[in-house]
Every structure is written in C-alpha cells, then in structure tokens.
Amino acid sequence: MPKDNFQTLKGFRDFLPPEAAARQEVFAKIRTVFEQYGFLPLETPALEYKEILSGKYGKEGEKLMYSFADQGDREVAMRYDLTVPLARVVAQYQNELALPFKRYQIAPVWRADRPQKGRYREFTQCDIDVVGSASIFADADVIACLNGALLSLGIKDMVVRINNRKFLDGLMRAAGISQKKTADAIRILDKLEKIGEKGVREELAFSGINTKQRQALFEFLGNSFEDTKDFVANFEDIEGAGELAELTEILLDMGVKNYEVDPTLARGLDYYTGTIFEFVLPDAAEYGSVAGGGRYDNLIGKFAGKPIPAVGGSIGIDRLMAALEELELIKYDVVSDVLVCNLEENLSEKYLKVVQTLRGAGIKTDFYYEPGKLDKQLKYADKKNINFAVIIGADELKKGEAVVKNLQTGKQEKVKEKDLVKKLKPG
C-alpha cells in the first residue's frame, strides 16, 4: 500500500498532543462546572439501532447519518447527536431514573456532511439536559450552567440571547400570521443574521405572508430589551411574554446579568416549545453562537410513551476552540514540564531517582532514554515544548546538585537536588 494512503478520512481529524491537551483542558473545565450545577455524567454507545435514530433529524439528517448492516444483519447507525440517545435512555430506564434527570454528556457524534471550514464529519458535543421538569427554574439552571462553563474558560465578554417559542408564536399571531404559516416564518426568521432583514422580508413574502403582516412582525421585532420591566410593559399581552420575563428575573437571581432578550432569535430546530437561547462572543462574533439550546417538551415523550418535559443546551466545541484561540485564551504549546537528560550511562540510577522524585511530586517528567550528547537532547525537549531540562553530570553528582535550564529563556542555574521539586513544580 503506497504511503500516501495513510491519512485520515475527509472531514475527520487527528488531534496531535498540543491540540489534544488543549481540548482535554477545556473539557475538564466544562465538566467541572456541569457537575457543580448538579448535572451527572452519562455515556451512551456510538452505535444504536437505526430505527431509534431514524425519522428524528428530518430528511436532510437522514441522509447524513452513518448507517449500515452489522455482522448480525441488524440495521445500525452511528450516534448523530446526544439528544435522541438521551430520549432512548429515559424511555429504557424510566423506572430507575429519579426525575428530574439532570445529565451531561461530552462525546463525539458523526454526520456525513460536506466538509468545509469549521465543519467536520466527526465532532464533539457537550450537552446538558434536564428531563422531567416543566419548571422555568430548569430553563434558568441550564442557561446559568452553560454561562458558568463558558466563563470558566476565561471568556470575559459574552451575551446570552434569549427568546421563547411561545412568545414568538404569540408575536406571529399578533402580526396576523396564521398558526399554519408560523413554523415556516420561524425558519425564515432564523436566517436573519445570514440574509439580513431584506432577505427575510423577501422570503416571508414568498411563503405567503402579506405586506401588512410583514410590517407588523418587524415592528414587534424592532428592538431587543435588556431591561425586564421595559420588556414586559411592551409585550405583556402576548403569550409567552410572562414566561420570558420570569426567566430573566430568575437569571438575575442566579447572577446571570449578561443576557439580552432578542425577539428575533428563532433557532432552527422544529422541536423547541418554549425558552430558546444562544451564546455569542462579541469579541469573536465571526464564530457565530458557541452554545445554544432550549425547551423541548414533546420529543422525549415520543420515546417514553408519556409526556415528559425537557430543556437542554449544547456547547459547540469546535467553534468554541476556534474562538478561544482568537481570544488568546488557549495555547497549543507547552505540554510537559521537565526533561531529565541522560548524559552518562553509569549515572542512570541517579537520573531515574530524580525522575521518580519529580513524577512523585506531580511534575510531568520525561527521561531521555539513550545516553548521549546534550545538544540532541535539548533539541528534543525544544521540539516537545518542554519547559525545563535537568542536567546532571559527574561534577553535579559530586556536589548533590543539578543544572536546571529554562528552555524558554535559555537561562540556567545550579539547584540543590533536594530543592528540585520546589524549583520545578508548576503553578
């Protein structure tokens, strides 16, 4: 087989150590906040019966699903998102699970989408969901948790745009748009940022929404409201406005001040039934929303055989990583702390003792296996972005010392062997 064939599939990626380490750090921070908010981890298989996933993602999704017949001729499909497996889990274990069930899952999903910048066929989702509560506190908890997770990554400036599907329905109704045309109108409205107001007006007209209705709708949508009182005063007659106002008050009680009520926020998915939200980073706006979600009270019931309300949200880790890089909140470089150099074969017992001491103190320590020239070893440390080299020759050994070379500054100093841990311990 020619060497050229040793590559990843189109749309799939390897994460070499610098990227993989940065991703893990991000996952760990997100996971910590998810758990502080009382969300518990769940793992589901990469493969499910195709029947479970089929018909849940629309015609387009069906085409993008990786599915095949397994060795036992079962029709199986690779995980397409984390929400449908959650619904299956709730149905399968409904007698065991305490409701509300608050779970998080961080796992790859697969979609045979056309690969393009920032879009991959394998990508990781970070989802939290509250299943089994219709309370608006659950909506607020999900938003506050995602907000906390993003803040934990060092993001300073961030806005949560919030809206409510019932309220959006209410606005449509108030603008004279019929129930039947509402789903279409919401789908069109969702393109506002992409195609602008003019584009949206054109598409609305094309889908049979008349001039007067369009005019009325855009009057309603004209402003976003940061102040809850203004907001309620403006819209108190419209269904869902009360719920939206309540949500904003609870968010304030939970310390989330960076929200913005945005009546134009629509979100694409059909299954939302109440609160919808999206996180954007004004300083890295070109990456679009880095997280989003909403309430979906009818989806889980399709699996469980009885109505079970739910609300959830998801962090899009690929966009987020790109935005974090842009904001210089992430570095893809230093991944190990120390290289203990191997200069003289007969000193290996000493080297290994030092290695063992450093590792025992939690310091990420590499040992250069082949005794040899220092130059080569320092070059290796440099290529691996190791911070410090510990150099011990016969002279140092006699004095109970080591030379510690800072590989970023090039400076080196003599350190007593007993002080090595203190010197090298990061943080």
Place this chain on the structure above:
Amino acid sequence: MPKDNFQTLKGFRDFLPPEAAARQEVFAKIRTVFEQYGFLPLETPALEYKEILSGKYGKEGEKLMYSFADQGDREVAMRYDLTVPLARVVAQYQNELALPFKRYQIAPVWRADRPQKGRYREFTQCDIDVVGSASIFADADVIACLNGALLSLGIKDMVVRINNRKFLDGLMRAAGISQKKTADAIRILDKLEKIGEKGVREELAFSGINTKQRQALFEFLGNSFEDTKDFVANFEDIEGAGELAELTEILLDMGVKNYEVDPTLARGLDYYTGTIFEFVLPDAAEYGSVAGGGRYDNLIGKFAGKPIPAVGGSIGIDRLMAALEELELIKYDVVSDVLVCNLEENLSEKYLKVVQTLRGAGIKTDFYYEPGKLDKQLKYADKKNINFAVIIGADELKKGEAVVKNLQTGKQEKVKEKDLVKKLKPG
C-alpha cells in the same frame, strides 16, 4: 414503534450516572499518571479507511471489524484498537513528530465479538506507547507508568509478570525446538493458565514437538525468579536473558519492586519482539490480567516505510473496573453533594443565592425546581444519592440560618448561612 425496541444493541452498554462517574474518576487518575510520566494525549478518529486496518488483526480480527461503505462509497472501518491508528499517525506526521513519541490514548474501540460476561462490542482502551526508541529504558518506563497508574487507583497488591520474546525464543532453541515451530509453541504456551501444563504438553506434542524437547522446555520453564542475580546465573547463556535482567534492574531503580520474571509468560499477539509483560492482581485473580503489553519493533515500520522500534502497553478498563469493585476500591453511589430544597415560592431568590454561593465554592449543588413538600424532595435526593439537603423556611430565613440534613445518617443541624460552605465542602 413499540417501546420494547428502545434498547441498546447487544454487546453495547449505557453507563448511567453512578457508573459513568466512577469510570471518569478512574480515567482521570490514569491520565494524571500517564502525563506525569511524560506521555502526551492523542485523539484519532472513530472511522479510518478500511485499507489501513485491514490485514493487521489476523483472519479472526478481520471478521470482527465493523466496516461499511460510506456515503461517498469509501470503504471505512471503525477503530478496532489504538495501536494501528498510532502507526498510521506516526507515518502520516513523521516529519512533525519528535521521536521518541510518547503518547497515550483513552478511547473506545469496536469489535463485533460474541458478547459474553465481561466481553463487549464497544469497550474502552487506555494505551501508552513509546515510538522511536529501542532503549530498554523505554520498556521500563512503560511498565513503571502502568504500574503507577494502577497504584494510583488504590490497588495494594499487584504483580507485574515480565518475560522477553527473544529469551523465550532462546529457551525454545535451547530445548531443541526449531525456529519454524517456535511461533506455534509460544501460542500454545500462552494457554498455560487456561489448560494447565498437561494440556500444553499435549498440544505441543500434537504440533510436532517431541518428548525430549517438551521435557527440556518445561525444565527451563520450571521456575519464576524474583531475584535478578539468580535469574541471570540460571540463564546467562540464552539470548534475551541479558536484556531481561537489565530491565529488572532498571525497574528496581525506578522503584518498581513488584515484578516477577516468569519464563512461561507468552502473550498471544504475534507482533511482540522483545519485552512482554502482564499485570495481575492476586486478590482478584479471577479477572485475569488487567494490563499488559510489550515491545513490537516491526509493526510501525510497515506503515512508516522505515523501521521504527516501539514499546507499549494497555489497561483493560472493563476488567479493571470489575476488579476494583471486587476489591472495594470503587463505589457506584454518591455523585452529588447538596440539594437545596425549594419549600416556599416567595423564597426562591434566597434559595438561588445559596445555590450560587455553594456552586461558586465548587460544591456540586442541585436545586429542587418545583416548590413543594419536603418529603418528596428528600426522596429525590435519596434516589440521587445526594449527601446533604439544605432546608430554609421562613423561620430559618429570619435567623440567617439553614437546616442541614445529612442524608446518610439522617441527622440534622442548624448552620449559620455564612458557615454553609465550610460545612458542606467535601474532603
């Protein structure tokens, strides 16, 4: 679709929160030690070109591989182990990677094996490998690292059985068994624990190894040696004995004393070329080896187009989890710290403030969304194995206090609101 169909595929598992949390804790500890030893994370895709995986796992493996044609009619296969993807990565990025390349990967792999107790079609591997060093220090580093990872889980009694394929070859030669028959003989010897000495002798006879050769072989294999000096004295003439002796000395220098040279250790895989090893837990011996590996100097070269030596090992997480449970080193129960109860609707602002304070202090805190009866809320906390309930009514509010109920002992006490974090912070 009938409700009965909402289930996982045979051989696949969900991990509900208690199991998922326990697994994550184990992964985190293992990862920490891997990194202390200078191993860096790598992520590779779940899908690879089938061509890359084909012909690497023997006839049997080929049958167990999940493979299919994707939407673009490419023949693709799901990750079958972590070693072949590593070899592909080394070949693909050989100009970028600093050798020796020390990487770890913790990821699921898929094999359509017949499911049985302890054997699944989706299971997680935890691998470390050193690619690009022929040094015996690399062998020792891998063994010491896996040893450290297992010790970090609280395992007290553990034995690393070590042997060397060159040495095993040498023994075969010394027993008069030809090179041609050696691979078969090693495969048969690998069954020693399963079928006993009598069974092995029978199978050896059947494969054409005569009485005298069998007799000689079992004389050599008669003892295991904990003392390096005894060992070398016994076998110094046999090839590979020196290497094995050197390994044991380096292991001692690295603080690994719990090894046992076992000339009967064979390991099944064909591709080992030097050191081989296996970790067993005498207190949970029925779970077999919980980790193992060895040196394989010829595999990577098949991909990279030039010889690249390598040594690695793997922790079998399913067996390990079962053994940890047996040894009572793992608990599948408590997963959250606190439930803040929601008794009175008009106190929600206070409740949310407490929730926010606790979460801010890193305490895993749940808030009961629907205001209502305490009984129901405590039952929920119990089902979720939450440790403490924080109860605040109008009385407590006035006094700036909260009732803290320990849900394991049933005891409750009044705590000043400002002391709640100190009281509830775990550890």
